[in-house]
Amino acid sequence: MTPPAFAVARSTLASRIGAVVGAVLLVALATLPLWGNASLMRMLIEFISLLVLAQMWNLLAGYAGLVSIGQQAYVGLGGYALIVLADDVGLNPFVSVFLAGLVAAAFSIPTAALVFRFRGGYFAVGTWAVAEVYRLLIANSPRLGSGSGRTLAAVFPLARETREVLTYWLALVIAVGAILHGYLHLRSRFGLGLTAIRDSEPASESLGINVFRTKLWVYVIASFGGGMTGALIYLNLLRISPDAAFTVNWTAFMIFIAVIGGIGTIEGPIVGTVVFFLLREFLADYGSWYLILLGLIAVVVVIRYPQGLWGLIADRWDVRFFPVQRRVRLGSRPVG
Amino acid sequence: MSLLSVRELAAFYGDFQALFGITLRIDAGETVAVIGSNGAGKTTFLKAIAGLLPVHSEAVRFAEQPVGGRPAHELVALGIVMVPEGRRIFPSLSVEENLKVGAYGKRRGPWSLRRVYDLFPILAERADQPGTTLSGGEQQMLAIGRALMANPRLLLFDEISLGLAPVMVRNIYHAMSAIISGGTTALVVEQDVSQVLQVADRVYCFRKGRVSLEGRPADLSREQISAAYFGV
Amino acid sequence: MAVIDPIVQGILLGGLYALFATGLSMIFGVMRLVNLAHGDLSILAAFLALVTVRVTGLNPLLSLALVVPAMFCLGFLLQRGVLNFTLGRGVLPPVLATFGFSIIIQNLLLEAFSADSQRLNPGGIETASIALGDRLAIGWFPLITFVVAVLVLVGLQIFVSRTSLGRAFRATSDDQDAAELMGINNRSLYGLAMAISLGIVAVAGVFLGIRTTFVPSSGPDRLLFAFEAVIIGGLGSLWGTLAGGVILGVAQTIGAKLSPGWGVLTGHLVFLAVLLWRPTGLFAGAMKRSR
Numbered sequence: 105m106t107p108p109a110f111a112v113a114r115s116t117l118a119s120r121i122g123a124v125v126g127a128v129l130l131v132a133l134a135t136l137p138l139w140g141n142a143s144l145m146r147m148l149i150e151f152i153s154l155l156v157l158a159q160m161w162n163l164l165a166g167y168a169g170l171v172s173i174g175q176q177a178y179v180g181l182g183g184y185a186l187i188v189l190a191d192d193v194g195l196n197p198f199v200s201v202f203l204a205g206l207v208a209a210a211f212s213i214p215t216a217a218l219v220f221r222f223r224g225g226y227f228a229v230g231t232w233a234v235a236e237v238y239r240l241l242i243a244n245s246p247r248l249g250s251g252s253g254r255t256l257a258a259v260f261p262l263a264r265e266t267r268e269v270l271t272y273w274l275a276l277v278i279a280v281g282a283i284l285h286g287y288l289h290l291r292s293r294f295g296l297g298l299t300a301i302r303d304s305e306p307a308s309e310s311l312g313i314n315v316f317r318t319k320l321w322v323y324v325i326a327s328f329g330g331g332m333t334g335a336l337i338y339l340n341l342l343r344i345s346p347d348a349a350f351t352v353n354w355t356a357f358m359i360f361i362a363v364i365g366g367i368g369t370i371e372g373p374i375v376g377t378v379v380f381f382l383l384r385e386f387l388a389d390y391g392s393w394y395l396i397l398l399g400l401i402a403v404v405v406v407i408r409y410p411q412g413l414w415g416l417i418a419d420r421w422d423v424r425f426f427p428v429q430r431r432v433r434l435g436s437r438p439v440g
Numbered sequence: 441m442s443l444l445s446v447r448e449l450a451a452f453y454g455d456f457q458a459l460f461g462i463t464l465r466i467d468a469g470e471t472v473a474v475i476g477s478n479g480a481g482k483t484t485f486l487k488a489i490a491g492l493l494p495v496h497s498e499a500v501r502f503a504e505q506p507v508g509g510r511p512a513h514e515l516v517a518l519g520i521v522m523v524p525e526g527r528r529i530f531p532s533l534s535v536e537e538n539l540k541v542g543a544y545g546k547r548r549g550p551w552s553l554r555r556v557y558d559l560f561p562i563l564a565e566r567a568d569q570p571g572t573t574l575s576g577g578e579q580q581m582l583a584i585g586r587a588l589m590a591n592p593r594l595l596l597f598d599e600i601s602l603g604l605a606p607v608m609v610r611n612i613y614h615a616m617s618a619i620i621s622g623g624t625t626a627l628v629v630e631q632d633v634s635q636v637l638q639v640a641d642r643v644y645c646f647r648k649g650r651v652s653l654e655g656r657p658a659d660l661s662r663e664q665i666s667a668a669y670f671g672v
Numbered sequence: 673m674a675v676i677d678p679i680v681q682g683i684l685l686g687g688l689y690a691l692f693a694t695g696l697s698m699i700f701g702v703m704r705l706v707n708l709a710h711g712d713l714s715i716l717a718a719f720l721a722l723v724t725v726r727v728t729g730l731n732p733l734l735s736l737a738l739v740v741p742a743m744f745c746l747g748f749l750l751q752r753g754v755l756n757f758t759l760g761r762g763v764l765p766p767v768l769a770t771f772g773f774s775i776i777i778q779n780l781l782l783e784a785f786s787a788d789s790q791r792l793n794p795g796g797i798e799t800a801s802i803a804l805g806d807r808l809a810i811g812w813f814p815l816i817t818f819v820v821a822v823l824v825l826v827g828l829q830i831f832v833s834r835t836s837l838g839r840a841f842r843a844t845s846d847d848q849d850a851a852e853l854m855g856i857n858n859r860s861l862y863g864l865a866m867a868i869s870l871g872i873v874a875v876a877g878v879f880l881g882i883r884t885t886f887v888p889s890s891g892p893d894r895l896l897f898a899f900e901a902v903i904i905g906g907l908g909s910l911w912g913t914l915a916g917g918v919i920l921g922v923a924q925t926i927g928a929k930l931s932p933g934w935g936v937l938t939g940h941l942v943f944l945a946v947l948l949w950r951p952t953g954l955f956a957g958a959m960k961r962s963r
Contacts, residue, residue: 165764169762169763171763171764171767171768173708173767173771218944218947218948221947221951223763224704224706224763224767225700225704225705225706225708225763225766225767226700226706226899226903228706228708228767228771229706229708229895229896229899230899232892232895232896233896233899233900233940233943236896236940237937237940237941237944240933240936240937240940241937243933244933244934244937352892356771356775359768359771360772363768367764391782391783392779392782392783393779393783395775395779396775396776396779396780396783398775399772399773399775399776399779400772400776402768402772403754403768403769403772403773403776406758406764406765406768406769406772407754407757407758407765407769410761410765490853491852492849492852492853511852511857512852512853513852513854513855513856513857513858516853516854516855517855521853522853524850524853528847528849528850528853530842530843530846530847530850530851531846532842532843532845532846533839533842533843533846537839537842540836540839541836541839541840541843541851541854541856542854544836544839544840544854544855544856545854545855586854590854590855
């Protein structure tokens with residue numbers, strides 16, 4: 105009996121529509137400085153910052169199984185690296201944002217050497233402990249402004265409008281880069297390896313996947329992304345202090361957004377960030393109630409709906425905009 | 441009236457079906473053996489009886505009550521106690537503490553620390569040692585003693601000869617005869633067919649999740665058992 | 673003497689840290705759960721004591737009689753109501769749920785009490801001291817704290833090693849499936865374990881609130897110090913945890929004497945050093961046994 109004809113395909117109707125919509129959206133966003141206003145740009149910069157941070161956390165926890173609550177370390181390190189590179193070393197501030205990511209990545213390697221000694225819940229606390237060490241070291245360092253922090257001076261020569269538009273475009277580049285990276289990287293052999301590790305570490309080892317090195321690589325990438333985003337955030341805010349840069353609230357945002365949106369998917373953090381902004385706008389007059397509500401929703405989601413909001417939508421309507429899975433289509437001719 | 445009555449029991453690990461419509465009964469005071477090769481479903485069956493696997497509530501009846509799918513600790517309170525595969529001795533507890541924790545359910549009955557020590561004197565000697573410092577055979581005795589401390593109405597033995605030297609296995613089965621002759625009902629899952637057939641009143645053979653043979657050891661020939669065991 | 677004084681202060685502080693650490697490591701031992709809200713729950717207890725004192729006028733130490741049972745019940749509810757459902761499903765759910773609690777508690781306290789510094793006032797005992805010889809004086813209150821910590825540890829040790837329930841705790845932390853086969857109801861046991869942990873953490877929180885000022889965001893530091901004390905001391909031994917707390921306390925106190933901003937950081941550095949040099953902790957491996 106001959107096996108049924110089948111084709112292994114990747115794109116779906118939804119993803120092809122999504123690609124077109126995405127392209128249109130990208131053009132609209134890129135030209136925003138022409139038709140939008142400054143406060144919209146600022147909001148989008150903030151949206152992008154949180155989105156990328158959530159993407160990075162998603163990469164760590166959803167794909168590599170590394171549940172870290174210390175990623176704020178790299179937000180802070182990235183932010184301070186920007187100040188040092190742009191003000192003290194004299195490099196172009198916009199280029200420094202990328203370099204700050206590299207600095208953060210450099211710090212992530214010795215950090216990993218320490219925290220990878222832990223597993224599970226203790227790994228989480230360990231990452232938090234290290235973030236605190238970085239915060240205290242900086243807070244005790246007069247050259248870095250000690251407890252009161254520093255201001256980014258390198259951008260003062262620029263006109264305010266110019267600075268804002270350039271920062272916005274930089275944010276867009278970073279956002280597109282992060283999403284593309286997630287998509288391309290996860291489609292590759294590397295991505296398959298990650299999924300294998302997520303499903304079963306011992307099985308992966310037996311298949312020849314170097315689990316430790318893979319996890320380390322993911323940790324470094326996530327730190328690079330976090331550092332770059334930290335630099336972006338403080339390029340936008342212009343003023344940094346240790347308590348603000350290293351606050352665990354960054355991690356709270358990352359985690360809640362990733363979990364509510366849907367861990368282990370690329371669309372999830374996008375949905376999650378939207379929910380975050382909606383909640384914050386709705387509860388803007390009520391102090392930190394939005395954070396309490398966010399936390400409650402996250403707890404409920406992780407217990408009852410672990411696939412997250414996007415997971416619920418995707419499962420219900422079998423929709424995937426970023427097709428990282430391969431599908432078997434029975435009955436069709438092989439493609440190419 | 442059977443003490444344990446199993447009817448059309450099916451069991452799954454996720455999407456994988458391990459047991460297909462098992463029907464079996466054990467009367468009070470009987471010793472029933474379940475034999476079969478690896479993967480036949482014997483341990484899965486015991487897990488289902490002991491409350492470690494979710495199954496349909498009516499599929500397992502104990503003393504006329506439907507108990508299928510109830511959690512293990514509830515079944516212990518009813519008197520269904522398992523001597524688990526691999527012994528599962530608690531490393532942080534001494535020999536005596538391992539025995540005492542077996543009595544956690546506080547069921548009344550003839551078994552006490554004193555009586556278990558009489559049955560297995562070696563355990564009394566090693567009472568204060570950590571449970572896992574005992575030899576394989578001694579740990580098996582400890583596991584059995586621990587189960588006895590719960591004063592079971594139905595004792596489940598899961599592969600107790602596994603990993604033990606033949607001399608040890610004979611000793612264990614000798615002790616098991618003493619336990620059974622006291623009136624305890626027993627369900628013994630075994631790969632070592634010859635030993636278990638000497639103590640069993642009836643035997644069931646499992647193959648690929650189904651009952652392939654049933655009868656009294658005296659009524660069954662070697663060939664019949666072989667055929668049911670291997671399926672040739 | 674310049675050196676002995678901070679060492680003694682550090683040892684006494686270590687008692688308090690050991691109290692924090694014990695609740696954390698007990699939960700990890702029994703159900704492999706790291707309670708990220710551990711520190712925040714102690715601060716919650718301190719605020720509960722504050723409210724009790726304001727409403728009843730009781731001395732904060734007496735308010736423990738209300739706060740400890742309240743936290744005990746809360747622990748039971750949190751575990752049976754939420755945390756039990758996060759167990760056995762991988763790393764993320766328990767981390768996320770307890771982290772979520774941490775953020776929720778901090779912000780609820782912030783909304784209810786604002787960010788003002790608070791302090792529990794036991795009526796003078798916290799400043800009294802006794803003189804040992806003519807060169808050393810130790811505060812009454814740090815001494816009482818240390819003694820209470822040791823008493824709690826002794827009580828816990830007795831409970832774990834000599835009672836039927838304590839045996840069940842040890843059995844469950846060894847092998848939870850086999851424990852079920854003994855008739856032990858894991859879910860129920862976990863509820864009790866969390867209740868005890870929160871009861872201990874309540875004592876720690878109230879003593880902390882007497883010793884120093886606190887704010888809604890003081891929780892995470894408590895968690896970190898508890899964690900560091902556990903790691904320095906090593907898992908598996910209550911006395912190791914006390915030793916870990918003492919070492920951390922001494923490190924922090926000596927560090928603070930050298931330079932005011934360096935107290936906590938010195939503790940962190942000692943923790944990192946132990947992690948690098950002896951990852952299993954300095955006193956690990958001692959099994960909790962009855963004899």
